[in-house]
Amino acid sequence: MRAWLPLFLRLCVLALLVAFLVSPQVFEPLLKPLTQNGAPAIYNQGSLLSLALQHLRTVAIATVAAIVVAVSLAILVTRPAGVEFLPLSRSLVNIGQTFPPVAVLALAVPAVGFGEKPTLIALFLYGLLPIFENALTGLTTTPANVVEAARGAGMTGWQRLLRVELPLSLPIILAGIRLSVVISLATATIGSTVAAKTLGEVIIAGLLSNNLAFVLQGGLIVAALAVLIYDALSALERMAARRMGQVSAE
Amino acid sequence: MAIRFDKLGVVIAAIAAYGAVVAPFATFRANRIVAGEPRSILEALPQWSGAALLAILGAAALVALLKTPLALRLAASVVVLTSLALLIGVAGAHLTPEGNSFARVSAASGFWLLIFAFTLLLADGLTRLQLSPVGRVAVLAVAAAAVWLLLASGAWNDLSLLKEYTNRADSFWNEASRHVTLALGSLVGAVAVGLPLGILCHRVDWLRDGVLNVLNIVQTIPSIALFGILIAPLGWVAANVPGAAAIGIRGIGVAPAFVALFLYSLLPVVANTVVGLAGVPRAANEAARGMGMTDWQRLRGVEFPLAFPVILTGIRIVLVQNIGLATIAALIGGGGFGVFVFQGVGQTAMDLVLLGAVPTVALAFAAAIILDAVIEMAAKGRPVAEAA
Numbered sequence: 105m106r107a108w109l110p111l112f113l114r115l116c117v118l119a120l121l122v123a124f125l126v127s128p129q130v131f132e133p134l135l136k137p138l139t140q141n142g143a144p145a146i147y148n149q150g151s152l153l154s155l156a157l158q159h160l161r162t163v164a165i166a167t168v169a170a171i172v173v174a175v176s177l178a179i180l181v182t183r184p185a186g187v188e189f190l191p192l193s194r195s196l197v198n199i200g201q202t203f204p205p206v207a208v209l210a211l212a213v214p215a216v217g218f219g220e221k222p223t224l225i226a227l228f229l230y231g232l233l234p235i236f237e238n239a240l241t242g243l244t245t246t247p248a249n250v251v252e253a254a255r256g257a258g259m260t261g262w263q264r265l266l267r268v269e270l271p272l273s274l275p276i277i278l279a280g281i282r283l284s285v286v287i288s289l290a291t292a293t294i295g296s297t298v299a300a301k302t303l304g305e306v307i308i309a310g311l312l313s314n315n316l317a318f319v320l321q322g323g324l325i326v327a328a329l330a331v332l333i334y335d336a337l338s339a340l341e342r343m344a345a346r347r348m349g350q351v352s353a354e
Numbered sequence: 355m356a357i358r359f360d361k362l363g364v365v366i367a368a369i370a371a372y373g374a375v376v377a378p379f380a381t382f383r384a385n386r387i388v389a390g391e392p393r394s395i396l397e398a399l400p401q402w403s404g405a406a407l408l409a410i411l412g413a414a415a416l417v418a419l420l421k422t423p424l425a426l427r428l429a430a431s432v433v434v435l436t437s438l439a440l441l442i443g444v445a446g447a448h449l450t451p452e453g454n455s456f457a458r459v460s461a462a463s464g465f466w467l468l469i470f471a472f473t474l475l476l477a478d479g480l481t482r483l484q485l486s487p488v489g490r491v492a493v494l495a496v497a498a499a500a501v502w503l504l505l506a507s508g509a510w511n512d513l514s515l516l517k518e519y520t521n522r523a524d525s526f527w528n529e530a531s532r533h534v535t536l537a538l539g540s541l542v543g544a545v546a547v548g549l550p551l552g553i554l555c556h557r558v559d560w561l562r563d564g565v566l567n568v569l570n571i572v573q574t575i576p577s578i579a580l581f582g583i584l585i586a587p588l589g590w591v592a593a594n595v596p597g598a599a600a601i602g603i604r605g606i607g608v609a610p611a612f613v614a615l616f617l618y619s620l621l622p623v624v625a626n627t628v629v630g631l632a633g634v635p636r637a638a639n640e641a642a643r644g645m646g647m648t649d650w651q652r653l654r655g656v657e658f659p660l661a662f663p664v665i666l667t668g669i670r671i672v673l674v675q676n677i678g679l680a681t682i683a684a685l686i687g688g689g690g691f692g693v694f695v696f697q698g699v700g701q702t703a704m705d706l707v708l709l710g711a712v713p714t715v716a717l718a719f720a721a722a723i724i725l726d727a728v729i730e731m732a733a734k735g736r737p738v739a740e741a742a
Contacts, residue, residue, distance in 0.1 A: 192474070192477060326579065
């Protein structure tokens with residue numbers, strides 16, 4: 105396959121996505137056959153663009169919080185002072201991943217009420233795990249001789265962490281972030297069952313009024329966002345890996 | 355002798371102190387959906403047992419706080435968890451006015467924080483014990499038996515959660531079996547299709563990238579959308595294919611839920627089969643070929659057994675994921691525990707949400723522990739490349 109083809113396809117998806125979000129009416133004839141009894145083909149209870157932006161905002165806030173907490177925790181348990189917590193944090197991560205997102209979401213409602221907050225909590229908790237796991241893997245598999253060399257060069261613990269260990273684990277941490285973002289993008293749609301403003305609203309409106317056009321457009325927008333963000337983060341990861349002189353994992 | 359603190363113990367003691375003193379232990383509601391009034395440990399429990407619980411908590415927190423032997427820490431966490439489990443039932447009986455069938459008592463944040471703190475202690479102890487796979491399953495079985503005993507004894511009958519259950523005992527077991535059928539059935543389907551597909555992808559290069567790409571994209575479609583999108587084609591099949599409707603294929607309900615879960619399950623199964631087969635050492639394959647094994651014999655006798663642990667890992671991912679995702683089936687009339695979750699969210703009756711969420715979490719958790727144990731036993735003594 106020629107090298108430019110995947111890039112070209114992605115640009116097409118991006119262009120289509122932007123066009124659909126900015127002026128969905130243009131696509132009405134395409135979706136019209138999916139509706140029955142003259143139901144609207146394009147979501148009409150709010151702007152798709154603003155819903156998409158709110159969706160992305162929710163995912164971004166939750167992911168940034170998850171990155172800060174997960175990476176700090178991973179740093180903590182890989183320092184001599186926190187090494188006691190390492191085995192426990194490993195098994196906690198394993199246990200945490202068995203919690204279904206819907207359950208987390210529903211259980212957060214009594215604590216914080218309906219709306220964006222329970223969604224943020226669910227996305228945060230669920231996003232924490234892949235990032236933490238990868239950060240842990242990255243920080244515990246830094247080659248010992250490199251760390252020794254840094255120590256020999258007179259670097260303090262902080263300097264070693266900031267200038268050797270973290271940069272070396274950056275690609276694998278980024279891989280965790282990518283996984284977490286893609287999961288969050290899909291999970292955020294479930295947030296609309298507890299009244300969060302996300303693209304899930306479109307899908308749920310479609311399910312309730314038996315309007316397939318709504319379900320399809322909501323689902324496809326989220327899928328397109330996920331595919332594009334996944335690819336962008338993969339590219340970032342390859343760049344980071346190249347800078348570290350490592351061969352990319354993929 | 356200097357007193358030495360356990361670092362994790364400091365965290366546990368801090369959470370426990372907050373949970374015991376500041377946060378409410380139980381919530382009392384005049385009826386099912388009004389706002390609750392918080393009750394502290396001493397208010398929620400009859401005089402002597404409240405004080406006793408505080409004493410037990412204090413002693414256990416001290417055990418956690420100091421550097422103490424592992425056996426003592428495990429014993430302390432088990433004692434605390436057992437007393438919490440028993441006493442929340444006592445609180446239910448104590449707080450419910452005599453003969454009042456509308457009042458609801460449920461566990462509040464303090465109770466959950468205490469459970470969390472001492473589960474941490476227990477988990478830490480169990481992790482340090484480094485139990486064998488069989489040992490871990492045995493611990494799980496003991497815990498399940500203890501919970502069953504508490505349920506059967508009626509100790510929790512005055513709690514709101516159990517009242518919600520009593521009101522829907524029949525439908526609860528219907529939805530439970532529906533939930534398990536959906537999760538397990540789609541897994542069986544995914545293995546039946548995914549294994550051969552994975553083997554094919556391993557052997558046929560050009561097929562691999564295409565199949566894995568398509569399955570990757572399926573995974574990015576949000577679950578509620580995929581459930582919804584399948585309504586139309588299945589509705590069409592039911593209307594136009596003779597006999598389809600008779601075997602239960604319909605646009606809404608179980609059929610689209612089943613198909614959606616099946617589609618989500620394919621990627622982990624196919625991907626892990628491919629990774630597992632790719633990780634079979636070249637030498638083993640060469641040796642088998644040298645012995646004159648046919649392709650089929652090699653697959654059955656060499657490649658498949660060596661790749662088995664990795665394939666099992668894929669199956670574990672699928673099962674845990676399906677148990678969680680099956681809750682969403684309720685949105686399209688597919689049943690399962692999600693029915694209670696979404697009903698509860700709709701009525702703002704949180705104990706109804708718990709009635710759906712707690713069994714789901716418990717099922718997923720049990721499935722993860724059991725399959726992890728199986729994977730570890732299957733992998734024992736087999737030098738197979740680690741898979742993602």
